[in-house]
Amino acid sequence: MKRFKEIIGLGMLGLSAVIVVLFLGIIIFDITTKGVGVINWNFLTDFPREGMTKGGIFPAVVGTVFVTIITTLFSIPFGVCAAIYLSEYAKEGGMTSLIRAAIRNLAGVPSIIYGLFGVALFVQGLHFGTSVLSAGLTLGLLTLPWIIATSEEALKTVPQSYREGALALGATKWQSIYSNVLPYALPGILTGSILGLSRAAGETAPILFTGVVFSLPSLPDSVFDQFMALPYHLYILSTQHHAIEQVRPLAYGTALVLIVLVFTMNMAAIILRYRLRKKFQV
Amino acid sequence: MRDFIYKDKIVTKDLNLFYGEKQILKKTNFKIPQNSITAIIGPSGCGKSTLLRCMNRMNDLLPGMRIEGQILFDGKDIYTNGVDVVEIRRKIGMVFQRPNPFPKTIYDNIVYGLKIKGLKDKKKNDEIVERSLKNSGLWEEVKDRLHTSALQLSGGQQQRLCITRALAIEPEVILMDEPCSALDPSSTLKVEELMQELKKRYTIILVTHNMQQAARVSDLTGFLYLGELIEFGKTTKIFTNPKEKLTENYITGRFG
Numbered sequence A: 001m002k003r004f005k006e007i008i009g010l011g012m013l014g015l016s017a018v019i020v021v022l023f024l025g026i027i028i029f030d031i032t033t034k035g036v037g038v039i040n041w042n043f044l045t046d047f048p049r050e051g052m053t054k055g056g057i058f059p060a061v062v063g064t065v066f067v068t069i070i071t072t073l074f075s076i077p078f079g080v081c082a083a084i085y086l087s088e089y090a091k092e093g094g095m096t097s098l099i100r101a102a103i104r105n106l107a108g109v110p111s112i113i114y115g116l117f118g119v120a121l122f123v124q125g126l127h128f129g130t131s132v133l134s135a136g137l138t139l140g141l142l143t144l145p146w147i148i149a150t151s152e153e154a155l156k157t158v159p160q161s162y163r164e165g166a167l168a169l170g171a172t173k174w175q176s177i178y179s180n181v182l183p184y185a186l187p188g189i190l191t192g193s194i195l196g197l198s199r200a201a202g203e204t205a206p207i208l209f210t211g212v213v214f215s216l217p218s219l220p221d222s223v224f225d226q227f228m229a230l231p232y233h234l235y236i237l238s239t240q241h242h243a244i245e246q247v248r249p250l251a252y253g254t255a256l257v258l259i260v261l262v263f264t265m266n267m268a269a270i271i272l273r274y275r276l277r278k279k280f281q282v
Numbered sequence B: 001m002r003d004f005i006y007k008d009k010i011v012t013k014d015l016n017l018f019y020g021e022k023q024i025l026k027k028t029n030f031k032i033p034q035n036s037i038t039a040i041i042g043p044s045g046c047g048k049s050t051l052l053r054c055m056n057r058m059n060d061l062l063p064g065m066r067i068e069g070q071i072l073f074d075g076k077d078i079y080t081n082g083v084d085v086v087e088i089r090r091k092i093g094m095v096f097q098r099p100n101p102f103p104k105t106i107y108d109n110i111v112y113g114l115k116i117k118g119l120k121d122k123k124k125n126d127e128i129v130e131r132s133l134k135n136s137g138l139w140e141e142v143k144d145r146l147h148t149s150a151l152q153l154s155g156g157q158q159q160r161l162c163i164t165r166a167l168a169i170e171p172e173v174i175l176m177d178e179p180c181s182a183l184d185p186s187s188t189l190k191v192e193e194l195m196q197e198l199k200k201r202y203t204i205i206l207v208t209h210n211m212q213q214a215a216r217v218s219d220l221t222g223f224l225y226l227g228e229l230i231e232f233g234k235t236t237k238i239f240t241n242p243k244e245k246l247t248e249n250y251i252t253g254r255f256g
Helices: A002-038 A041-045 A058-089 A094-106 A111-125 A132-156 A160-168 A173-180 A182-201 A230-240 A244-280 B048-055 B085-091 B106-116 B122-135 B139-145 B155-168 B185-198 B211-217 B235-240 B245-251
Strands: B008-019 B022-033 B037-041 B065-073 B092-095 B173-177 B203-207 B220-225 B228-234
Touching: A002 A244, A041 A058, A058 A094, A058 A132, A058 A173, A058 A182, A058 A230, A058 A244, A094 A132, A111 A132, A132 A182, A160 A173, A173 A182, A173 B106, A182 A244, A230 A244, B008 B048, B008 B203, B022 B048, B022 B203, B022 B220, B037 B048, B037 B211, B048 B065, B048 B092, B048 B173, B048 B203, B085 B092, B092 B155, B106 B122, B106 B155, B122 B139, B122 B155, B139 B155, B155 B173, B155 B185, B185 B203, B185 B211, B203 B211, B211 B235, B220 B235, B220 B245, B228 B235, B228 B245, B235 B245
Parallel strands: B022 B228, B037 B203, B037 B220, B092 B173, B173 B203
Antiparallel strands: B008 B022, B008 B065, B220 B228
């Protein structure tokens, strides 16, 4: 009887895992088979032509990369510094717990709320207009809680003895953090950050009102220009186009490129973590 | 370097320590002479490690810790305002219970304290590394692999590396918090021999759980019980003819 229960339990767990992987597999298989046909060099390097029914997605790729770079430059430094403060300097107590709880909750706020907040703060408040900058900063806000939370986790896993050992040798607090804590937390910090950024790269709602447009005559050449982005392009192609059936393959192609982009970032995170771990184990 | 042989290096005066509401140390008074080994013994939780960690202000890291009384280092209170804590910790080195080499090379572990002090002269640092390793007796064992990971050393070697690391910055006092509790008997013996060697130039304060060790290596012994210093005096006296009944019961193994 005990053994029977054991088998049932294990079966349930295994089944759940299979179902999850199955769905993921179906999505990837479906998009790949339907999208791979349109992908060629031209699709990646050409502008959309003839009302998006022909041509490629070059400006959307460039726009997504551009906006992600701005997000990175904004959210990683601020996020990591905030995490260092919370983990190493902040005195434990009501205020710190409150800040931590607020950060956790912010991570769960729907992305459209960030979009509207971005409009109010960056587009109108700071007069950045609808631009790559406004959109990048809005995505930055969206990823900040994630980056802070994962970086703090990474810092907490560094053994206390590394800090104490450094302090006992006459290191200042910052010296001990810089030389004996950050290097060992770096793999975790970077992985968390990249995963957060890869999520931001696929977001639509936060950039919807802050800078993305469905068509551009030329690439953005400053941070104050508007831009095209893959997730929004996909949204247009699949729901807003006048000839949806005709552009369907292009939509699948766009989806495939977006998925590959996000997967590449996640893979990069895994490889980076692996390499850094090896490096710092000496 | 020495003013005179029995100069008091570290003195605690009516030292009280509170952690939150709880009083950990009660009016402890120590006088620790220069170039001696002082052992602090007592049952678990009696406050020996806490006392040790007061002496280089490592307890500053604990939230909710409060201190009353004084700790004098060379006659100066290390808890008054304006004291440079970093300077104190350079002069009063510490070796921890578990060997805690950094996950760096052997060489980098030893020069860590020098580098953060701003000493980057490679040639000088090389000399200091060699000298410190010779002082700690580790040189012959590691001289061919200075640039390999310190984590590949055995536990005993790691602990001696931590002592080497502390020696490299030329401290005056070395605090040892149960340095042999994670080591096997032969490594323990090596560390104890090293202490005898080091005592010629440094003042050593040793917290230990092991009464045989205290009897073997120390000149003075303090017995701490529930935060109170029950008895403090020459090791030979404490172990052969203790004044207090409590001390006698502890060293004869009636409790602990």
